[in-house]
Amino acid sequence: xxxRHSSSxxxxxxxxxxxxxxxxxxxxxxxxxxxxxxxxxYLKNQQHALGEQMRLVEQKAADLQAHxxxxxxxxxxxxxxxSLQRKLDEKYLDLxxxxxxxxxxxTPTRELGEAKNMKTASLH
Amino acid sequence: MSAAxxxxxxxxxxxxxxxxxxxFTFFALRLVDLQVGSHEKFSRLAAEKHGFKQPIMAxxxxxxxxxxxxxxxxVPVRTVYADGTHIKDPLALAHLAAPFLGISEKELASKLxxxxxxxxxxxxxxxxxxxxxxxxxxxxxxxxxxLQADSERSYPNGKMLxxxxxxxxxxxxxxxxxxxxxxxxxxxxxxxxxxxxxxxGLEIVLYRGQEEPAINGRNIYLTIDMGxxxxxxxxxxxxxxxxxxxxxxAILIDPNTGEILAMASRPNYDPNHYGSAxxxxxxxxxISDMYxxxxxxxxxxxxxxxxxxxxxxxSIIFCEHGAFSYGGRILHDAHGxxxxxxxxxxxxxxxxxxxxxxxxxxxxxxxxxxYVKRFGFGEKTNIPLPGEISGLVNPPSRWDKLTITRxxxxxxxxxxxIQVVMExxxxxxHGKLMTPELLHxxxxxxxxxxxxxxxxxxxxxxxxxxxxxxIDVVVxxxxxxxKIDGYAVAGKTGTAQKINTHGGYLEGHYIVSFxxxxxxxxxxxxxxxxxxxxxxxxMANFGGLVAxxxxxxxGEASARYLDLxxxxxxxxSRQQVEETSKQSSATLSFxx
Numbered sequence: 157x158x159x160r161h162s163s164s165x166x167x168x169x170x171x172x173x174x175x176x177x178x179x180x181x182x183x184x185x186x187x188x189x190x191x192x193x194x195x196x197x198y199l200k201n202q203q204h205a206l207g208e209q210m211r212l213v214e215q216k217a218a219d220l221q222a223h224x225x226x227x228x229x230x231x232x233x234x235x236x237x238x239s240l241q242r243k244l245d246e247k248y249l250d251l252x253x254x255x256x257x258x259x260x261x262x263t264p265t266r267e268l269g270e271a272k273n274m275k276t277a278s279l280h
Numbered sequence: 281m282s283a284a285x286x287x288x289x290x291x292x293x294x295x296x297x298x299x300x301x302x303x304f305t306f307f308a309l310r311l312v313d314l315q316v317g318s319h320e321k322f323s324r325l326a327a328e329k330h331g332f333k334q335p336i337m338a339x340x341x342x343x344x345x346x347x348x349x350x351x352x353x354x355v356p357v358r359t360v361y362a363d364g365t366h367i368k369d370p371l372a373l374a375h376l377a378a379p380f381l382g383i384s385e386k387e388l389a390s391k392l393x394x395x396x397x398x399x400x401x402x403x404x405x406x407x408x409x410x411x412x413x414x415x416x417x418x419x420x421x422x423x424x425x426x427l428q429a430d431s432e433r434s435y436p437n438g439k440m441l442x443x444x445x446x447x448x449x450x451x452x453x454x455x456x457x458x459x460x461x462x463x464x465x466x467x468x469x470x471x472x473x474x475x476x477x478x479x480x481g482l483e484i485v486l487y488r489g490q491e492e493p494a495i496n497g498r499n500i501y502l503t504i505d506m507g508x509x510x511x512x513x514x515x516x517x518x519x520x521x522x523x524x525x526x527x528x529x530a531i532l533i534d535p536n537t538g539e540i541l542a543m544a545s546r547p548n549y550d551p552n553h554y555g556s557a558x559x560x561x562x563x564x565x566x567i568s569d570m571y572x573x574x575x576x577x578x579x580x581x582x583x584x585x586x587x588x589x590x591x592x593x594x595s596i597i598f599c600e601h602g603a604f605s606y607g608g609r610i611l612h613d614a615h616g617x618x619x620x621x622x623x624x625x626x627x628x629x630x631x632x633x634x635x636x637x638x639x640x641x642x643x644x645x646x647x648x649x650x651y652v653k654r655f656g657f658g659e660k661t662n663i664p665l666p667g668e669i670s671g672l673v674n675p676p677s678r679w680d681k682l683t684i685t686r687x688x689x690x691x692x693x694x695x696x697x698i699q700v701v702m703e704x705x706x707x708x709x710h711g712k713l714m715t716p717e718l719l720h721x722x723x724x725x726x727x728x729x730x731x732x733x734x735x736x737x738x739x740x741x742x743x744x745x746x747x748x749x750x751i752d753v754v755v756x757x758x759x760x761x762x763k764i765d766g767y768a769v770a771g772k773t774g775t776a777q778k779i780n781t782h783g784g785y786l787e788g789h790y791i792v793s794f795x796x797x798x799x800x801x802x803x804x805x806x807x808x809x810x811x812x813x814x815x816x817x818x819m820a821n822f823g824g825l826v827a828x829x830x831x832x833x834x835g836e837a838s839a840r841y842l843d844l845x846x847x848x849x850x851x852x853s854r855q856q857v858e859e860t861s862k863q864s865s866a867t868l869s870f871x872x
Contacts, residue, residue, distance in 0.1 A: 203486050210485050211483055222356035
């Protein structure tokens with residue numbers, strides 16, 4: 157009996173106590189830290205993905221702007237005086253004379269303004 | 281027995297602990313060194329390896345005319361480069377890309393077989409061609425050709441206004457014309473952005489660093505009116521075809537403000553392809569050519585003499601019947617004219633050389649020289665264009681006895697076309713000499729620079745008197761062909777033999793000109809037409825026969841373009857001129 161008792165108390169003495177609440181606290185802490193880490197990695201990945209999207213959108217915007225500028229330059233070139241004159245010479249365009257009697261002036265012929273800046277008739 | 285092993289064990293454990301702690305201390309110290317001590321060094325190394333200062337290119341400012349018509353802009357172009365490490369099938373890639381690049385398939389294939397990571401294949405490829413090429417490559421699932429953004433200066437009107445606009449070099453800096461004068465303002469400032477890129481060379485947006493945005497160049501509005509410029513250019517082209525001269529220049533200004541409205545020279549060049557232009561074509565003759573202005577210069581002597589009160593418009597000058605012996609030489613009147621007495625007004629009307637010489641002699645060397653300088657000859661006009669020369673006016677200390685007689689008729693003096701047009705503008709502007717202006721305003725600025733008066737050369741009253749004489753020049757004098765229907769024109773012709781670079785003059789080679797303005801009562805436009813060495817016989821090569829008709833055509837088209845009201849009292853003014861002429865003749869008859 158004594159022996160049983162002594163061996164049981166020996167076994168109790170040689171076994172570590174597991175302090176469940178404390179362990180749970182630590183596990184929770186590590187879990188939260190792990191979760192935060194994962195969340196951090198997730199956010200970083202999202203940032204990279206958004207950055208990549210941003211780069212692509214910027215690239216697309218720049219390409220569109222360049223395309224727009226190129227088309228605008230082409231329109232300017234096609235409507236330049238030299239180009240129009242060439243089309244006129246090649247009979248693609250024609251100028252029709254307007255008789256003086258057919259011109260109705262909404263405003264009188266413009267004189268020099270205070271700034272003495274000249275303007276074309278088209279700017280009446 | 282048990283104490284000894286215990287102490288040995290403790291001793292050994294101590295050694296191990298010490299070594300372990302030493303080991304970790306070493307790593308800890310190294311870590312501190314890496315993170316703190318050598319932080320700057322390794323940060324720099326990392327930045328050098330992955331970081332990149334990406335330039336943000338500023339857009340060069342555009343150039344517009346006074347009404348906002350684009351004269352110089354920027355066209356986006358692409359630089360095509362190949363990465364040899366990405367090319368799997370060079371032949372297929374060459375076959376597909378060659379037509380877009382304008383390079384032969386064979387030549388392109390030989391370039392693409394190279395395994396270098398960066399090879400420039402083509403610069404200045406249009407945006408549209410580049411986009412089409414990349415689409416074709418994408419569809420064919422071929423890689424290895426990439427694009428870099430670039431920009432090219434474009435002049436949509438080609439040769440028109442080339443001398444005023446100038447051009448930019450391959451690095452984007454203005455070399456000539458307005459592009460050069462206002463290069464700093466037009467250029468703006470390039471910005472930059474610190475970026476990091478991955479192993480593919482793509483930017484990691486997350487690690488974008490310091491950024492300085494680009495400041496685009498300012499847009500400039502010139503005083504040039506492209507409507508008038510087109511008129512001038514067209515007439516110069518017709519003149520070049522008709523007379524086949526060595527060169528031609530025409531300038532239109534607003535005499536009230538000194539604003540340059542049109543300026544053209546021939547031969548000219550296309551600034552889009554300036555590399556193929558010759559030195560002659562590149563020269564802006566309006567500011568860098570000096571020539572003997574001929575009879576246009578007689579205005580200086582006449583107006584100076586009246587302004588000084590030495591003579592008036594009705595003062596009689598004896599013109600020696602066409603041959604004036606002075607200083608051991610005989611001075612003749614042109615056109616084979618043999619004038620006796622002429623009023624000062626008629627000296628201008630008939631462009632008498634002898635009359636002009638005598639007027640200048642009455643003024644005296646010093647006074648005459650002073651007025652020549654006051655009219656702006658022999659000094660730069662300060663037009664904002666590079667390459668302007670000041671002409672040549674020698675001081676009286678370097679004159680011989682004959683100089684004043686020669687200078688009075690526009691010889692022995694060299695002027696630039698811009699100086700001559702400012703001179704005629706001075707008469708039109710009540711005697712006030714203006715500074716020629718090309719800058720109308722900068723973008724986002726509502727106010728234009730104020731007109732700059734250089735000086736009041738002659739009084740308004742004297743200018744009015746000369747104006748009346750210059751109207752007469754066109755009505756019944758040497759410039760009848762400068763008339764414009766519906767408008768009173770005032771002006772003066774000029775004909776001068778070309779100077780021989782080896783001394784003396786070139787026989788049969790003339791520089792003819794006409795300088796004038798209209799409507800004469802309220803001048804709106806002043807202009808000059810200079811034709812250098814027209815292919816005509818001596819009897820037909822006069823300012824009144826060659827340059828005056830061109831001025832008339834320019835004036836007629838300009839008046840229509842500007843919708844100027846025809847001079848209402850034209851017939852009255854003509855009648856007045858005729859009456860004055862009759863009175864003048866009657867006076868002469870009485871004197872004779």
